[in-house]
Structure formats: structure tokens, C-alpha cells
Amino acid sequence: MYLLIKQLSVLIFLIPLVFTTPVKAAPPALRVASFISPLSPQNADVIAPWIQNLKKLSDNELDVDFYPGGSLGRHGDYQLKLLLDGVHDVSLIVPGYTPGRFPDNNIFELPLLMNSSLEASLAYYRMIKDGYLRGYEDTKLISVFMSQPYFLHLNTPYQSLDDLKGKKIRVAGYLQAEIIRRLGGTPIGGTPVTQIRESISRGLIDGTLLGWDSMHIFGVKHVTHYHIEIPVTYTPILLLMNLASYESLDSKHRTLIDQSSGEEMVNHFSTATTALALKIYEETLDQDGQHFITPDKDELSRWHKALSPIEQSWINQNPNGRWRMKGLNEILTAVRRELNTDSKS
Amino acid sequence: MILTSAIEKSIRKTTELIALIGLSCLLIQAVMIVIDVLLRLFLNSPLFGMEDINQLLITIILASFFPILLIDSKNITIDFLGQLLGTKFKVWLDVVGQLFTLLLFILVVWQLAIFSIEVEYQHTLILQIPIAPFWWLTTGLMTLCIPAQLIVTASKIYQAIHSHSGISETEGTD
Numbered sequence: 446m447y448l449l450i451k452q453l454s455v456l457i458f459l460i461p462l463v464f465t466t467p468v469k470a471a472p473p474a475l476r477v478a479s480f481i482s483p484l485s486p487q488n489a490d491v492i493a494p495w496i497q498n499l500k501k502l503s504d505n506e507l508d509v510d511f512y513p514g515g516s517l518g519r520h521g522d523y524q525l526k527l528l529l530d531g532v533h534d535v536s537l538i539v540p541g542y543t544p545g546r547f548p549d550n551n552i553f554e555l556p557l558l559m560n561s562s563l564e565a566s567l568a569y570y571r572m573i574k575d576g577y578l579r580g581y582e583d584t585k586l587i588s589v590f591m592s593q594p595y596f597l598h599l600n601t602p603y604q605s606l607d608d609l610k611g612k613k614i615r616v617a618g619y620l621q622a623e624i625i626r627r628l629g630g631t632p633i634g635g636t637p638v639t640q641i642r643e644s645i646s647r648g649l650i651d652g653t654l655l656g657w658d659s660m661h662i663f664g665v666k667h668v669t670h671y672h673i674e675i676p677v678t679y680t681p682i683l684l685l686m687n688l689a690s691y692e693s694l695d696s697k698h699r700t701l702i703d704q705s706s707g708e709e710m711v712n713h714f715s716t717a718t719t720a721l722a723l724k725i726y727e728e729t730l731d732q733d734g735q736h737f738i739t740p741d742k743d744e745l746s747r748w749h750k751a752l753s754p755i756e757q758s759w760i761n762q763n764p765n766g767r768w769r770m771k772g773l774n775e776i777l778t779a780v781r782r783e784l785n786t787d788s789k790s
Numbered sequence: 791m792i793l794t795s796a797i798e799k800s801i802r803k804t805t806e807l808i809a810l811i812g813l814s815c816l817l818i819q820a821v822m823i824v825i826d827v828l829l830r831l832f833l834n835s836p837l838f839g840m841e842d843i844n845q846l847l848i849t850i851i852l853a854s855f856f857p858i859l860l861i862d863s864k865n866i867t868i869d870f871l872g873q874l875l876g877t878k879f880k881v882w883l884d885v886v887g888q889l890f891t892l893l894l895f896i897l898v899v900w901q902l903a904i905f906s907i908e909v910e911y912q913h914t915l916i917l918q919i920p921i922a923p924f925w926w927l928t929t930g931l932m933t934l935c936i937p938a939q940l941i942v943t944a945s946k947i948y949q950a951i952h953s954h955s956g957i958s959e960t961e962g963t964d
Contacts, residue, residue, distance in 0.1 A: 526908070545912040545920075611834055619916050622838075631834065634916040635841025649830075
């Protein structure tokens, strides 16, 4: 009897093993990281839905975790290193934080070249895809977008370019410094975007170049009252994937990633950030004490005259600068035709 | 023993010289900050690219003080197990602590060398000065921490062995 009970109990333990199918080891989850706020339009309206879509299209075979708000590394400067080291599989990167790493990107910072974030974003994506820009060989490009256009915002009155003489303007990068210098101002570097508001309040600087979405996010709209309505420059932003992580996926999942990223995502990014920027712009427009200066034709021509040497200087300094600029102009013409927009402002 | 002493002496001299250079850089940086403030105050025009210079100098200044701090055992140590377990264990725990410190600096130097390779094409934001040479210099300075720490570790092992054999029982100065 004792023997029978013992044999039965062994059988009871063995039955589940017989009927259980062997479990295949699941591939590790992809870590998508973004150092900006989870509530930002880039995260909430583009990256998070993209992840959901990837999961849905793969019938939840593709395991993707999202780490917004810098939970896998807070500082923008380190995002590229974290991606290349494999800490992130997909990461939001501001190439401007690693100057020289993407040496041709500053073609998009050249002044008065583009009309909107959307056309700049599409041109940026196509420039990379067509091989005009260096530095992308060791990563997988998911998508790109351009910042909202950077306008000049001041806390002192402005009527014409003469009013910029000697004004201390915060800059991020040597091309922005050159723009401000040629407009007659004094470029001030080394002020992080998070400190612009305080620096203006304390009188350390008189203004900044910034997009309307950032004006809201960093509170700069509260300390500047004169806004010059010329889209001066842009800052490129990337969504990149670690190449080894991409190549480790099976071909079905690689195809899914390819199909769900690219220009469609560029459009989503641009639409989401433009919606926020427009909202902030319109709110500020209605506020007392805010002055929006739209330069007349003569004033605009003074701006163009002052800034045009920068483009030529860039062409001369960049290896194959003329070829890259020609490529950008051709791509911009095609993009503008597709978007039915005007030519260069 | 004479050879070891000669090596220690030359490493100590080198660390002192490097710390002196680091101190000079610190003073230069301080003078530049004063000039920058005065220019802002009186001419409304700060030193252009000051932040770039600061960014490059600060890592070199910090790295230049590490070797002398290690060789003089100026780092902070916390003895808690040693006090509980007695002198016999304490000397060997000190050896373990120094070995871990040595390992840490080897890892730091290794990662710094990798980083210096990675930033080969990068430059500063405003002045566009290449940053790789400055990171290689920082790596070189931190490399000097390894022989400095080796000397400290060897000295601790020597103390531990001799305290065991009862020849001498010396306490560390750190």
C-alpha cells in the first residue's frame, strides 16, 4: 500500500511535465529610452503609440519597454553613449550635445534656410537616407525630427536690427554664435536651456534663440516680451537604435520596425511638436505686454544680408560642402513641392 | 628593497609635479573667471568660449590630484569591521580595501581610454576645440594612479605579513 501511494504521488508530479510543451526562451525586451518628460508630445504622442503599435503588429511577440523622463540616464549628453554601449536599444538623441560626432548636421542650423519644422524634418531624414550626412553608419536610424523654428526672444524693446547691438544673447553652438555676432549682438555660451529663464531675470543675458515649445517648457515666455517673427534656425533630433540590437531581431521583427518607422514617424513628431508650439504661441499672443515684431521687407533684407555669408563659410569649411548644400536644396525643393509650400523665406 | 624605494621616490616626485601643474591650471582658471566677470561688468562682453575652456580644464585639474592623493593615502577610509574583529583581521581587511581601490582605478583608466577613442571626432560647442587630446591627457594622468596605488597596496601587504609574523605591528596612517 505504501509503495502504491509513493508511485501514485510520483506520477502526479510527472503528469504536468509530460503535457507541458517545452518553453522557448523569450528574447530580452527592447529598452526604448527618452530623457525628456513623459508628458512631452514626443513621448506621449509619438514614441509611446509607436511602441504600442509594434507590440500590436507583432501579436505581442516583440517585447518593448519604454523608459521616458530619463529613467535610464537623465542627461542628454550621455544618451548616445548609453545607446552605443547597449544600455538603451532605442534612444532619443540630440546630436548637438556631441558636437562633431555628426559633423554635417549643422547644415540644418544655417540661418534662414527652412520654413517649417515639417519640411526641415523631412529634409533631414532624406539627407541621412541619401547618404549626405556622416556619422550614422554604426546605428540604425528609426526616425528624426527638427526642433520648432528658433525665433529671437528679447526682454528689451526691438524695432530694428540696430536694437540688437551689444545685446547679450544665449547661444547653443558655434553657428548660433556666428548668427548673433553677425546680427550685432554678443553671443553668450554655456547657459543650459534650463537656466535661460533665471539668467534673463538676473540680467546676465538679454534674450535667446528658442522654439515656442521650449519657451513654454522652460518658462522663458515669462521673462521675454519682444518676439521677432523670423524663423532663424533649427536643431536636429534623432530616434536611433543600437545596430547590434536591431540585427539580433529576427527578420520578421526587423521588417516590422522598418515599416512602422521612417517618414511616417517624422510626420508624427513634427505634427505633435508643432501643435504644442502653436498653442503656446497663440496663448502668448493674447497676453498683455507681449510684443510680436514682424519685420518689413527692408528689415528682412537686412537680416538676409547680415546672415548670408554664414552659408558660404559653411560650404567652404565642410568637406564636400557644396555637394551637401546642392543635395539639401534639391531635397527641399522636392519636399516643398509635396507639401505645397512656398520657397525659401 | 632599494629598487622599490627608488621607484616609489620617482613616482612620488612625478605625482607632486603633476599636482603642481594641476594647481597652476586651477589658478589660471580662477584668473580667467575673474577676467570674464570684469569684462561682463565693464565692457558688456564676456570671454568668448569661456565655458569650453572650463569644460576642458576641469577634468585635467581633477585628474591631476588623484595620484598624489592615493600615494599619500589621503583618501577617506571607514573602519568598522576592523574594530569589531581586532587588529589581526584589520590589517588584512586594509589589504582587501587597497586591492579594491587598485581594481577600481584600473577600471576607471580602461573606461577613460575607451571614452577617449569614442570622442575622437568630437569638439567643444562654441570654440570647436577637439576634445579627444584632453581626454587622453586625463587618461594618462589617471594611469599614474595605478603605480601609485600599487605602492600603497604593496606597503599594506608588507605590513599585514609582518604584523602576522609578529615582527612589527604598525597601524596605517589613513
